[in-house]
Amino acid sequence: MKLAVERWGVAFQNPVLLAAGTCGFGEELSDVVDLEALGGFVTKSVTLEPRRGNPAPRVAEIGPTMINSVGLANPGLARVRSEKLPWIRAQLRRARVFVSLAGRTVEDYLELLEGLDGEEGFIGFELNLSCPNDRGRRPFALDPDAAARVVAGARARSERPLLAKLAPNDPELADTVRRVEEAGADGITLVNTLPGLALDAARGKPLLGAGQGGVSGPALRGLGLLAVATARSVTALPLLGVGGIVRAEDALEYLLAGASLVQVGTASFADPRAAERIVHDLERWGRRSRVASVDDLVGAAVARPEPLTTTAAGD
Numbered sequence: 001m002k003l004a005v006e007r008w009g010v011a012f013q014n015p016v017l018l019a020a021g022t023c024g025f026g027e028e029l030s031d032v033v034d035l036e037a038l039g040g041f042v043t044k045s046v047t048l049e050p051r052r053g054n055p056a057p058r059v060a061e062i063g064p065t066m067i068n069s070v071g072l073a074n075p076g077l078a079r080v081r082s083e084k085l086p087w088i089r090a091q092l093r094r095a096r097v098f099v100s101l102a103g104r105t106v107e108d109y110l111e112l113l114e115g116l117d118g119e120e121g122f123i124g125f126e127l128n129l130s131c132p133n134d135r136g137r138r139p140f141a142l143d144p145d146a147a148a149r150v151v152a153g154a155r156a157r158s159e160r161p162l163l164a165k166l167a168p169n170d171p172e173l174a175d176t177v178r179r180v181e182e183a184g185a186d187g188i189t190l191v192n193t194l195p196g197l198a199l200d201a202a203r204g205k206p207l208l209g210a211g212q213g214g215v216s217g218p219a220l221r222g223l224g225l226l227a228v229a230t231a232r233s234v235t236a237l238p239l240l241g242v243g244g245i246v247r248a249e250d251a252l253e254y255l256l257a258g259a260s261l262v263q264v265g266t267a268s269f270a271d272p273r274a275a276e277r278i279v280h281d282l283e284r285w286g287r288r289s290r291v292a293s294v295d296d297l298v299g300a301a302v303a304r305p306e307p308l309t310t311t312a313a314g315d
Helices: 077-091 106-116 144-157 173-183 218-232 248-257 274-289
Strands: 005-007 010-012 016-018 040-042 059-062 065-068 096-101 124-128 162-165 187-190 194-196 213-216 239-242 261-264
Touching: 016 274, 065 218, 077 106, 096 106, 106 124, 106 144, 124 144, 144 162, 144 173, 173 187, 173 218, 187 218, 213 218, 218 239, 218 248, 239 248, 248 261, 248 274, 261 274
Parallel strands: 016 040, 016 261, 040 096, 096 124, 124 162, 162 187, 187 239, 239 261
Antiparallel strands: 005 010, 059 065, 065 213, 194 213
């Protein structure tokens, strides 16, 4: 099976990426993971100022599921520009990189984008509109007007591909997808972690230092698949499926639901080479099943919508 996928005029050698927050900015995993064997990765979310993140413990296991409250810990815009992107430019040739952006206000996202858009080494931005760990505000993804303002502002400032990362707990997901597409998004990432709480019964306290966190892992896969299928029913934009992908079969489900690319997240914490294994197993499955190309699978299990068209004024 041909694993190569082309979207936004960019060639990905395979459809498997590492999700935001799982590989930092690449160099953190470069000694144990062959990043150049993957389709690429999404960086840790970048904020304007450095962030230390939430109090420990930040990660806990709940059976096969993980809950985390890292709190968007990252070195901030200036150091990402001066230290992290130069490493990506120097070390990577085949892996395609998206930079994840996170902010508390619309203006935060736009300042970040203006600060990074002139840099080289990455192909586009993933707008993290749905992180449940940044407490004190409603996620942009659950406010379609605010999400659309972020995307429209980013669109006015960059010609790079823009991915809108949406939430699994959006009761009006189809409408939010339409809104961010109309605002100028080039793709949709589905989904982020699901807000949750884990308790230590013996101590009578939360397992995480910050209390609540984001649930990820196999339990999230059903929600992710439904979100991708829902989005595919209303948009022809490329979709990136993420949530509970542990095996090649999980990635195949996302492709069939309408995703063009997939992102591996929690599985990488248990096995840093999980994404490499999924690439290998996808190729083997394709040969065995006599499927010619990944593109033959995308959306095969759901109806495909017509591309969004804009009616000229006066028509």
